[in-house]
Amino acid sequence: MIKTGMRKVGLRKHVAEADLAVYAAGDLSWWTRPLTHLHVSRCAVCKGRAEAYRADQQRIRELADELPTGLNWDRLAAEMHANIHVGLEAGECVTPRTGKRGIPAGWRVAAAMAGFTALLISAWWLNMPAAQTASLGRAMKAIAHWQISSRGLRFEDSGPLVEATAAGIELRENGSALAVTHGVNSRPVAVSLSVQGSARARYIDSDTGQVTITSVYAQ
């Protein structure tokens, strides 16, 4: 540890080496600087030491700026330039690119919307009366069994069967059938089947132009 402050040499006090070393470079704190400066300006010993420190500082600055003996700087600099360039290129290759990674923003929005929709449907389903829920369940099941036969569009289930044909609408169950047919001159314009088990057909009489709407509900 280097002592600071003043030290006695004979009858006179001198500035401590550490303080003198710091003072010489102008780094001494402002409250001790004036006193030290006053002493150094009057004391030949301390003045000489302070000048030696200043000379050291200058010497270090000059020598530190010199390259080591035997070093071919041009070659070394070229090598370092090349290595820095390669290092930067390699760094760019391994650095993750922000914004290019993960799921695209459009897909994220779509996924969020799908989740929200599923939540709404679930909420709606849970709030629906039990009867309607059962009916809708049957309807959903029915959708899974839609078939297109050679005779037209029909709905097959183990329960009552409703079939719309060119001749009319038939309701069949356990081998029995109830048919609502239209006239010979009539032709079907639109036939629709609902998922809740009903069939609806519109016929137009080609002679009279009369429109007949037939609706059959199966339970």
Added chain:
Amino acid sequence: MSETPGSARFDAVPLSVDDRTRFVTENMRRVFLLIYRMVGNVADAQDLTQEAFIKALQRQDQLKDLGKAAHWLSRIASNTAIDFLRRSGRISYSDLDELPEPVTASVLDSPEQLVLRTEQREQLEAALDSLTVRERTALLLRDVEGLPAEEVAVQLSCSKATVRSHIANARVKLRKHFDRTQRRGLA
């Protein structure tokens, strides 16, 4: 208007290859010598200089004030060297690099001057080697790089008073080393 080293244009936008080359060229010798004086051998100084420049150019967006580019780079360089010295347990290697090329020297130097300068430089290197890492770093940053004590304190992550103490210790030790060498030379 003259341009100080390290004051190359350094915008927040990525530098072009030419700008990078210019920035590296302007600062390479200074950074290499700073690191070399800290670690004491060419091979490590070369690796650490490259590392410091790569770090600096990869973090160029951190630089806000263009006027402080040289200090900012010195800070990265000294931190890189300090980390290295910490990792390597302050082992100081002798420079064994034997290069076949002729010695780089000014044509104005006479053989006598050249020998004297070489001796002085070797003395300085030996003197620097006798300092602790923090004393050496503080001294180089303050006396060679010319950073104010406040900036040195920031770089070494310590107080200004501690920096003053490091600098004072380093200067006194160097002075004693030079005195001894001078006495041996006269004897």
